[in-house]
Amino acid sequence: MNLVLLGPPGAGKGTQAVRLAEKYSIPQVSTGDILRKAVKEKTFLGVKAKSYMNSGKLVPDELVVEIIKERLVENDCENGFILDGFPRTMVQAEKLDNMLHTEGKRLNKVINIKVEDDLLIKRLTGRRICKDCGANYHIIFDPPTNEGMCNKCNGELYQRDDDEEDTIISRLDVYKKQTEPLIRYYEKQDMLATIQGNGAMDKIFSDMCQAIEGSM
Numbered sequence: 001m002n003l004v005l006l007g008p009p010g011a012g013k014g015t016q017a018v019r020l021a022e023k024y025s026i027p028q029v030s031t032g033d034i035l036r037k038a039v040k041e042k043t044f045l046g047v048k049a050k051s052y053m054n055s056g057k058l059v060p061d062e063l064v065v066e067i068i069k070e071r072l073v074e075n076d077c078e079n080g081f082i083l084d085g086f087p088r089t090m091v092q093a094e095k096l097d098n099m100l101h102t103e104g105k106r107l108n109k110v111i112n113i114k115v116e117d118d119l120l121i122k123r124l125t126g127r128r129i130c131k132d133c134g135a136n137y138h139i140i141f142d143p144p145t146n147e148g149m150c151n152k153c154n155g156e157l158y159q160r161d162d163d164e165e166d167t168i169i170s171r172l173d174v175y176k177k178q179t180e181p182l183i184r185y186y187e188k189q190d191m192l193a194t195i196q197g198n199g200a201m202d203k204i205f206s207d208m209c210q211a212i213e214g215s216m
């Protein structure tokens with residue numbers, strides 16, 4: 001089962017991808033997570049990507065396409081994958097189609113999570129992440145039991161550099177200009193399901209599962 005999660009930053013792609021990965025036993029492949037790890041480890045890729053990420057811009061297509069090319073041939077992707085944060089441009093979408101075609105594969109479903117801008121801004125400015133295990137919290141909607149500390153592993157919580165308000169505005173702008181056209185692209189291929197992403201997490205998850213299972 002090869003899935004893509006589409007939607008603006010803050011739509012909840014990452015949170016839902018973790019749950020889908022568990023339910024369907026296929027890996028979540030997040031280009032954002034791969035890039036953040038590279039930045040932290042100061043690899044060649046990380047050094048190149050850092051300034052784009054911190055200013056809310058997209059990392060150049062050729063870099064992310066290469067990341068995905070290498071990741072999707074790993075063994076754990078044999079039975080499928082959940083792409084979270086890729087593709088984000090038309091070029092990336094076309095490269096993905098070609099890549100899968102060469103392997104005799106195709107996408108099964110693209111889930112578009114829809115959320116209004118004001119809620120996205122609230123979600124992103126309040127988001128906190130565990131430095132050690134990557135768990136997500138929100139200072140108002142989903143606070144940890146002890147302030148600044150992860151419930152799961154006691155790790156320290158931090159705010160992503162790109163979750164500052166100015167950067168969020170530019171990320172939303174980039175989404176509208178460069179990523180939103182993909183909705184039409186996948187709609188035309190009859191592959192798109194749009195889910196309202198502003199309700200309860202469990203309801204969003206069950207809507208997603210229904211859309212996925214309805215297409216199998």
Ligand code: AMP
Pocket residue numbers: 009031032033035052053054056057058059060061064084085086087088089092162171
């Ligand atoms: P995310 O965690 O998905 O919000 O991604 C964080 C940042 O990583 C984005 O704002 C981009 O700078 C970069 N990034 C992640 N995925 C992509 C992609 N598919 N294409 C270009 N840049 C990306």
